[in-house]
Amino acid sequence: MAGTPILSINGLRFAYGDILAVDGVTAEVPAGRIGLVGANGAGKTTLLKLLLGVLKPAAGTIKVLGHPIPRQTLEVRSRVGWMPESDCLPPDQTAADFIGYAAELGGLPVRAARQRASDILGLVGLHEERFRYMDGFSTGMKQRAKLAQAIVHDPDLVLLDEPTAGLDPEGREEMLDLVRRLDDFGINAVISSHVLTDIESTCDWVVMLDGGKVLRSGPLTALSTPDVAELEIIGDMEAVAREAQSMGAAVEIGSDALTLSMPGGDPFTVARDAVVAAGAAFRRLGVKRTTLEDVFMAGSEDDG
Amino acid sequence: MAEGVVFDLGYAPHDGPRLGRSGARRALLRDGLRRVLGLRRKARRKIFPVLLVTIAVIPALFFVAFGVIAGEFDATATLFGHSDYFDLTGSMALIFIALASSELLIPDRVHGTMSVYSSRPLTTVDYLTGRATALLFVVFGFLWLPHIVLFIGRAWVSSGGFGDYVTDNFPVVWETALASFVYFIGYASVAFLIAAFSSRTSVAAGTYLGVMTLSGPITESLVEAGFPALGLGALQHHPGYVKDWILDDSTRTWIPEQAGIEPITSLLVIVVLSLATGLVVAGRYRRAG
Numbered sequence: 001m002a003g004t005p006i007l008s009i010n011g012l013r014f015a016y017g018d019i020l021a022v023d024g025v026t027a028e029v030p031a032g033r034i035g036l037v038g039a040n041g042a043g044k045t046t047l048l049k050l051l052l053g054v055l056k057p058a059a060g061t062i063k064v065l066g067h068p069i070p071r072q073t074l075e076v077r078s079r080v081g082w083m084p085e086s087d088c089l090p091p092d093q094t095a096a097d098f099i100g101y102a103a104e105l106g107g108l109p110v111r112a113a114r115q116r117a118s119d120i121l122g123l124v125g126l127h128e129e130r131f132r133y134m135d136g137f138s139t140g141m142k143q144r145a146k147l148a149q150a151i152v153h154d155p156d157l158v159l160l161d162e163p164t165a166g167l168d169p170e171g172r173e174e175m176l177d178l179v180r181r182l183d184d185f186g187i188n189a190v191i192s193s194h195v196l197t198d199i200e201s202t203c204d205w206v207v208m209l210d211g212g213k214v215l216r217s218g219p220l221t222a223l224s225t226p227d228v229a230e231l232e233i234i235g236d237m238e239a240v241a242r243e244a245q246s247m248g249a250a251v252e253i254g255s256d257a258l259t260l261s262m263p264g265g266d267p268f269t270v271a272r273d274a275v276v277a278a279g280a281a282f283r284r285l286g287v288k289r290t291t292l293e294d295v296f297m298a299g300s301e302d303d304g
Numbered sequence: 305m306a307e308g309v310v311f312d313l314g315y316a317p318h319d320g321p322r323l324g325r326s327g328a329r330r331a332l333l334r335d336g337l338r339r340v341l342g343l344r345r346k347a348r349r350k351i352f353p354v355l356l357v358t359i360a361v362i363p364a365l366f367f368v369a370f371g372v373i374a375g376e377f378d379a380t381a382t383l384f385g386h387s388d389y390f391d392l393t394g395s396m397a398l399i400f401i402a403l404a405s406s407e408l409l410i411p412d413r414v415h416g417t418m419s420v421y422s423s424r425p426l427t428t429v430d431y432l433t434g435r436a437t438a439l440l441f442v443v444f445g446f447l448w449l450p451h452i453v454l455f456i457g458r459a460w461v462s463s464g465g466f467g468d469y470v471t472d473n474f475p476v477v478w479e480t481a482l483a484s485f486v487y488f489i490g491y492a493s494v495a496f497l498i499a500a501f502s503s504r505t506s507v508a509a510g511t512y513l514g515v516m517t518l519s520g521p522i523t524e525s526l527v528e529a530g531f532p533a534l535g536l537g538a539l540q541h542h543p544g545y546v547k548d549w550i551l552d553d554s555t556r557t558w559i560p561e562q563a564g565i566e567p568i569t570s571l572l573v574i575v576v577l578s579l580a581t582g583l584v585v586a587g588r589y590r591r592a593g
Contacts, residue, residue: 074426074427078424080423082419082420082423087416088415089417090412093345104327105426106328107325107327150423181315
């Protein structure tokens, strides 16, 4: 892993009474946009609260940006932003006042806080609404204001808990665009979501949680398997499969595609030769791409 | 439909100083003051604080004006001495604390703003201390300001001269300051306790006012029925009794006094109650995470 990890978690455990919410989590996570995925109740929010030092772990160690938690919780909080899933906006304050206040709470001097509040509200698309009381905000505007309060003090890391919750498709895409842009701002992000496609489209590293345990932690690019070809055929798919098998390839026949691997050989050459031999044609040929859902489902089944 | 327009002015990192925990504490205090006074809030939030401060200061200004016009301030001819003045402002402070303490604590919990505080360099104790200090500043000012107006006014029109009056009567300044502080501690601790466990500001304020005002007649009946120790439960009367002790005056017969309880015991009740409620409230907020 290149560079200093932004998160180092080792043997982390936390329980709400008898319910084990985080069960021996160990992960080392690099800088960038990190997806934290898992079903509802997988322990995502609990893990984020442990990273913030809001909850105290029963066992294990955590380092955030190199600072141990809970020993240096306040140092970490000076450099971290948090966008909770639930509401956090006072309805009787204007967006400009509250975001400015959030910046001051993050340690910025008053004048800088005011200026940054104005800048950040513009950046998240709330410039026109900055002097409106937030009780009149729509869900989309509230999500933007929540993101603004999380990044207004220019943190090194921001923890986003379900940032697209409650948004319509257009609002969701705009929020994901903002999340993608955090990289340009020099802000690392941990994005918690149960929507796997959101994570796929925004993150470059993924930590999968299931039942409080880590199913997988690694770069998203590792999900592609370059030694497996996936092909869609115009013609007789079964004939192509037979030809490929006769050339020594391992073949899986799906509902509309074949996957083909060739131990010690090039699966793409085999695919070409098999298609020619069967008198068929390609509709599509590419590297088999494993989706987060595939990995998650496979991991869950193994675990079960 | 899109919710807003992104004005892409680029992102400028903050290169200036970071004030850390101390900056966060000061921000919290400023926010508490604004919230108690209704500043940067809708107009209706400002009405009550402004009204209350006005009502508290007007009698003092009236007596000063009266003294200026008459050329001499006759303390015995005025209706309100320093001790009496507390009986007027003390009741108003009770109502003010009821509303302000719930306004300081409850909306943060109900609207989820606590999660913002928990992501900033602040501890639970920082948060509660900031809120209490904001209330202290306003209530203390509200209680003490009229005495300062009265004191300066009397000094101004004194036939002995301003300097002599100030020198001779200076203890009144710190005595009234101390009494104001005692009123704040005596009243605010219970208000914070109730606000920490309520989810509606009106219910919390009503419960607090009920507990405080009913504690008087109930304990009075019990004291008269032969249970003098229960005079300790007259929550609203302890600050007034201690105030009379500090100012060496007696504006009325307080229930603890009627029960034969010493003023120092009333002061101890106030201190113990504030420590106990402080611990309970801190525990409640720590558990809530």
